[in-house]
Amino acid sequence: MMKGKTVVLGVTGSIAAYKAAELASQLVQVGTRVEVIMTEAATQFISPLTFRNITGRPVVTRMFELASEYSVEHVALAEAADVVVIAPATANTIAKIAAGIADDMLSCTVLATKAPVIVAPAMDVNMYENQVTQENIAKLKARGFVMVGPGYGRLASGKMGLGRLVDISEIMAAISQVLGKSGDLHGKRIVVTAGGTQEPLDPVRCLTNRSSGKMGYAIAEAARDRGAEVVLVTAPTALPRPYGIDVVQVTTAQDMYEAVQKAVGKADALIMAAAVADYRPKKMAESKIKREKADKLVLELERTPDILGEVRGNFLRVGFAAESEELVANAKEKLRKKQLDLIVANDVSAIGAETNSVVLIDRTGSIDELPTLPKREVADRILDKVASLLSS
Ligand SMILES: Cc1cc2nc3c(=O)[nH]c(=O)nc-3n(C[C@H](O)[C@H](O)[C@H](O)COP(=O)(O)O)c2cc1C
Numbered sequence: 001m002m003k004g005k006t007v008v009l010g011v012t013g014s015i016a017a018y019k020a021a022e023l024a025s026q027l028v029q030v031g032t033r034v035e036v037i038m039t040e041a042a043t044q045f046i047s048p049l050t051f052r053n054i055t056g057r058p059v060v061t062r063m064f065e066l067a068s069e070y071s072v073e074h075v076a077l078a079e080a081a082d083v084v085v086i087a088p089a090t091a092n093t094i095a096k097i098a099a100g101i102a103d104d105m106l107s108c109t110v111l112a113t114k115a116p117v118i119v120a121p122a123m124d125v126n127m128y129e130n131q132v133t134q135e136n137i138a139k140l141k142a143r144g145f146v147m148v149g150p151g152y153g154r155l156a157s158g159k160m161g162l163g164r165l166v167d168i169s170e171i172m173a174a175i176s177q178v179l180g181k182s183g184d185l186h187g188k189r190i191v192v193t194a195g196g197t198q199e200p201l202d203p204v205r206c207l208t209n210r211s212s213g214k215m216g217y218a219i220a221e222a223a224r225d226r227g228a229e230v231v232l233v234t235a236p237t238a239l240p241r242p243y244g245i246d247v248v249q250v251t252t253a254q255d256m257y258e259a260v261q262k263a264v265g266k267a268d269a270l271i272m273a274a275a276v277a278d279y280r281p282k283k284m285a286e287s288k289i290k291r292e293k294a295d296k297l298v299l300e301l302e303r304t305p306d307i308l309g310e311v312r313g314n315f316l317r318v319g320f321a322a323e324s325e326e327l328v329a330n331a332k333e334k335l336r337k338k339q340l341d342l343i344v345a346n347d348v349s350a351i352g353a354e355t356n357s358v359v360l361i362d363r364t365g366s367i368d369e370l371p372t373l374p375k376r377e378v379a380d381r382i383l384d385k386v387a388s389l390l391s392s
Contacts, residue, residue: 001180001225003031008077008113010086010106011051012093012392013041015156016122016165020087021046023168024054027175035077036060037106039093043321063105074105078112083178085108087148088122088165091133097145098136116178118146122169124160148174148243172260173243176225184387186227188268190218193260193307197253199280201299202289209275212352213237215320216273218379220245226383235274253277253304260311269316269386273344277325277349280304304382308338318342318382322351331361344382360385 007027011020020036027034036051037060057137076380078084086093086106093106097119102108110117119140128134128150138203141147149166194216198206208275217239220232224244231246233256241247248263250256253276262268279301289297319340321331324347331345350356357372362385370381 002027002176003102003185004033005179006033006035006080007081007175008035008037008081008084008109008115009036009051010039010047010084010089010093010109011042011166012086012088013037013045013091013324014088014090014122014165015045016088017042017045019165019168019232021050021054021192023085023087023171026168026172028297030054030172033057033082037077037109038105038107041090041092052226057195060105063114068308074108075112077105078109078115079114081109081115083115083128083175084110084113084117085120085171085175086117087117087120088169091123091127091136094119094121094133095136098139116144116146116181118148118171118174118175118178120148120165121150121163122165123150123163124155124157125159125163128161128163146174146178169240170243173221173224177244177295180225181227183226183228185383185390187222188223188228188390189231190220190223190228190269190271190386191231191233191260191267191268192216192223192265193233193235193256193269193276194220195237196275197235197256197277197304198251199277200251200284202279202285202287204288207277207279207281209237209277210352211226211235211275213239213274214352214354214375215356215378216271217242217272217274218375219382222376222379222383226387231267233259233263233274235276253280253307257305257307257310260307264311264313264315267313267315268390269318270311270384271318271382273320273324277304306338316341316386318344318386321345322348324348328359328361328367331359335361335363342382342385358382362389 025155031140034055035157079324096107151164151292153164195213196209196211198208212337220230224230233248248259250259282300321334322391328347330345335343345359356378360368
């Protein structure tokens with residue numbers, strides 16, 4: 001979605017301005033054309049030369065600069081933009097935009113553009129919490145600006161508080177979501193499950209599996225970036241909370257079953273990428289099981305709810321089959337038994353890995369064997385199928 005798009009990156013006079021260089025670099029790496037506009041104050045913190053070299057494009061710093069290719073047509077970048085991103089955004093620039101002031105190239109571009117505008121504030125906590133800044137931010141939100149952050153943490157003043165520029169990955173996710181708004185899953189509600197459930201044995205121990213959650217998170221993020229409204233029902237993972245996705249945290253298979261039941265209300269598709277325990281301890285010990293108690297410990301297990309088998313409704317149902325043998329035959333059997341629309345068959349070796357090689361089998365019997373790909377690419381191939389099944 002980002003390839004070939006024009007991102008106008010506004011950099012303002014914050015101590016966090018140096019982080020915008022990394023943002024520009026990541027944008028260039030995903031194939032966007034990056035046009036940087038710096039405020040006068042921003043040039044005190046980082047040199048235009050840095051952005052000139054990263055983007056390979058002229059950097060606009062002054063509205064009346066004759067050397068700039070944009071000097072004559074002061075709204076040229078406003079028209080060229082697919083998205084305008086202000087990162088970091090100072091309290092001053094936020095106030096100017098909220099008031100409609102256009103006295104430098106950045107504020108002028110924001111006032112003139114019809115493209116979506118993403119604002120990532122960075123400032124001292126007292127500046128951020130000041131009522132006037134809060135009112136300005138509320139005004140921008142009400143006008144449809146996308147606010148990303150600020151985050152909580154250590155600020156340049158040494159204080160802890162809200163005001164940090166969010167991680168570049170979060171700004172990238174926001175850009176990706178904004179650019180994908182009218183993608184092929186626009187208007188669709190997709191529920192995705194991820195992670196490995198944990199079934200408690202006692203207050204400190206549990207039965208679980210090696211699922212990292214990466215496949216499910218990749219599907220959720222890819223669906224978000226194709227315009228879908230996404231709910232991610234996730235068992236514990238070490239992954240950061242994804243931007244722009246409604247996340248429901250669960251622990252056990254029973255929790256996941258209940259959360260999925262609730263989430264699928266208005267869903268168009270349910271994609272079950274989670275590794276859900278098939279069995280759980282019949283009884284959870286109330287206190288920690290002691291080693292000295294006995295030489296041997298026998299656990300009695302009982303079945304957990306079969307989420308895919310039981311959750312039905314007027315939505316597409318996609319399952320995963322992780323098999324150690326007879327991959328396609330077992331996956332076909334699962335597709336038939338659970339009356340799924342699509343099954344993604346993968347070898348158990350995919351669990352925890354960065355890549356996956358999957359076979360997609362749909363309800364019509366069509367079989368698509370994909371090469372080994374990064375999980376995000378596998379996610380997009382699964383969603384190609386989901387989009388086409390939804391439209392048929
Ligand atoms: C060392 C230093 C750091 C600053 N950091 C910030 C900041 O993080 N956020 C902010 O809103 N203002 C910050 N300011 C104040 C702005 O630079 C100042 O308000 C400036 O006029 C902003 O101009 P601009 O919005 O046109 O870039 C800082 C000033 C100095 C001297």
